[in-house]
Amino acid sequence: MxxxxxxxxxxxxxxxxxxxxxxxxxxxxxxxxxGSPVGDNQNSQTAGPSGPVLLQDSQLIEKLQRFDRERIPERVVHARGTGAFGSFVTSADFSDITRADLFRAGKTTPVFVRFSTVAGASGTPETLRDPRGFAVKFYTEQGNWDLVGINFPIFFIRDAIKFPDFIHSQKPDPVTNVQDPNRAFDFFAHAPESTAMLTWLYSNRGTPVSYRKMDGFGNHAFKLVNAKGEVHYVKFHWKSRQGIENLTPDQVPQMIAKDWNYLTNDLYGALGKGENPQWDLMVQVLKPDQIDRFDYDALDATKEWKDVPERMVGTLTLNKVPANFFESTEQSAFAPSHLVPGIEPSEDRMLQGRLFSYADTQIYRLGANGINLPINRPRVPVTNNNEGGGGSALNRAGSTDYDPTTLADLKQDPAYRLIETPLAGTTQQRAIKKKLEFRQAGERYRSLSAADQSDLVGNLAGDLKRVRNQDNLYAVLSYLYKADPELGSRVAKDANADVARVKQLAAKLEG
Ligand code: HEM
Incomplete structure (x- = not known):
């Protein structure tokens, strides 16, 4: 082959x-x-010079059949993506925090990275305002670890049960198939927890000039476990060595007019010239008894961990464009549930939902054996009793496809048991207690330069001006006002809204 x-x-x-x-x-x-040779690849077999085409022309039929099936379902989100190969080198000893083999100092691990936009379909312009996916697959010697992040440190919502509704509101209207800020802000008006994320998305960080010039974040807290069985909560941050550079609001339409594929051309152009982009992996670490010390919930994906120092553990370098887009980038499957010993999920409710959702959608998108495609296959042997399914090519041998058994030499190693976590309480369906919906949004606004603040105000007002439902409009404006009165007033004025009414509504908000 x-x-x-x-x-x-x-x-x-x-x-x-x-x-x-x-x-x-x-x-x-x-x-x-x-494998049989083809005599003529240009002319179909016909019944005489002017007769119909014959069904017996197997080359024609096979060629059309294969063409008819060239597409697979596109990702329900993050459909537009660009992939590259590279490696991750651990530069600092991290064994006090995790026993994960890839984090041994000096270790080099091959990686595949896929950058993406979120809301657009697979052929949409790459420079539109959107979060950017930053998904990294580490082919470690203990199996694959996928760190499936974005270019912002937080997310819109904190519970996976809201995700399908959130995405529906951002995607095209089911009637017109056109995206509509009325629908998007209808959702945001009912999700005050998204306010801080709006100050990221509508800042110029929502329109990066290059995939090379943006940071990445694992977003959630994860649990790292060391050789002694001690647990630490961590957050991961990819810090770009190229710096951060964004498009200004007036540059975005120009860029779309100039090149729909700007971010891919930029990345592949740099790789072609040997300008290999690099990111340092920074990690924030908290002990379990420190996790409750904030006035927000540290396991809430809408929150940054403030004032927790970062330590650098290694560097990611991208160096190769894949030989075939479909076989690598399109068929790649990243899943937060792909973890390795020493890295475990935290109790973050968003992460918990993601642990199920990705592998599930990938079994639909790529089939039961998508995990066994070359781009997704671990670089270590896979030994288990999973079998069959469309496209199975696992090279199974022998009659023993079950366990326990005395007929095959299989073992499980208790050293790799998951960490045991004490639990208390009853099952429940309740929101978290420490919501603190608005403060980090205000802190973010005040951290921006004057020019970036003005762009954020203009970008938000631009979409809010199109929101027809006044309740939704004023709800979102009141969230922004609550976050920072100057931010709320400026956006309200730009959106031709009544600042006094915004102020009144904001006074009724908590947090
Ligand atoms: C409960 C919340 C979420 C759910 C249910 C969810 C679901 C999904 C699904 C179904 C896909 C398509 C996967 C595929 O077809 O291979 C996807 C892709 C992706 N998601 Fe999420 N997502 C959630 C939250 C997040 C968050 C918080 C982040 C970032 C921190 C994120 C980052 C990504 C990225 C980067 C991809 C693209 C991966 C790739 O390049 O193939 N998602 N998500």
Whole structure:
């Protein structure tokens, strides 16, 4: 198969360019998928010079059948993406916090990274306002670890049960198939916890000039476990060595007009020139008895951990464009549930939902054996009794597809048991107690330069002006006012709203 693909790409080279440009070519005969040579790839078999095309032309039928099935379901979110290979080098000893093998000082781990936009379909412009996905697959010697993050430290909501509704409101209207700020802000008006995220999304960080020039965040708290079985809560942060650079509001439409694929061309252009982008992995660490010390819930994905120092553990370098977009980037499957010994999920309610959702959607999108595709397959042997399913090519051998057994040499190693966490209380369906909906949004506004503050105000007002429902409009304005009176007043004025009414509503808000 590999040989056939190589020959085909040589052939493509010969067709597209002169033979000299392709180097020396050994002529390759085109074959059908069963390997049999094709005599004519340009003319269908017909009944005589003017008769109909024959069903017995298997090359024609097979070619059309394969073409008809070239697409798989696109990701329900993050459909537009760009991938690159590289490596992660752990530079500092992190064994006091985790026994994860990849975090041994000096260790190099191969990685695949996929950057993406969130709301747009697979062919949409890359520079539109949106969070950017920053998903990293580490092919470690203890299996694959996926850190599936974005370019902001927080998220819109804190409970996975809201995610499908949230995404529906951001996606095109089911009637018109057009995105509509009326629907988006209808959701936000009922989700005050999203206020801080709005101050990220509507700042110029929502329109990065380059995937190379943005930070990444694992967003949630994770639990790291060391060799002694001690637990620490951590948050991960990819810090760009290229610095952070964003498009200003007036540059966004210009960029879309100039190049819909700007971010991919930028990344692949840099890789082509050997300008390999790098990010340092920074980690915030809290002991379990420190997790409750804030006046917000540290396991709430809408919150940053403020004033918790970061320590650097290693550096990610991207260095290679994948040979085939579909086989790597499109078929890649990142899942927060892909964890390795020493890295465990925290109790964060969003993360808990994500532990289920990704692997589930991928079994739909790629089939039961999508995990076994070359881009997703661990670089270590997989030994278990999962079998069958469409596209199975696991090379199973032997009759023993169950465990326990005396007929095969299988073992489980108690050293890899998950950490035991004490629990108390009753099952419940209740919101968290320490919500603190607005303060971090205000802190973010005040941390921006004067020019960035003005852009944030203008960007928010631009969309809010299109919100027809006055209750929704004033609810969102009151959240912004509560976060910071100057922010709320400026956006209200720009959106031609009544600042006194906004102030009155904000006075009734808590947190
Ligand atoms: C409960 C909340 C969430 C749910 C249910 C959810 C669900 C999904 C689903 C179904 C996909 C498509 C996966 C695929 O087809 O391979 C996806 C992709 C993605 N999600 Fe989420 N998501 C949630 C929250 C988040 C958060 C908080 C982040 C970031 C911190 C995030 C980052 C991503 C990224 C980066 C991708 C694209 C991965 C890739 O490049 O293939 N998601 N999400």
């Amino acid at each position: 590999m040989r056939m693909r190589t020959k085909l790409s040589q052939l493509a080279c010969a067709v597209a360019f002169s033979a000299a440009a392709c180097g020396s070519l050994s002529a390759a005969t085109i074959t059908r998928d069963n």
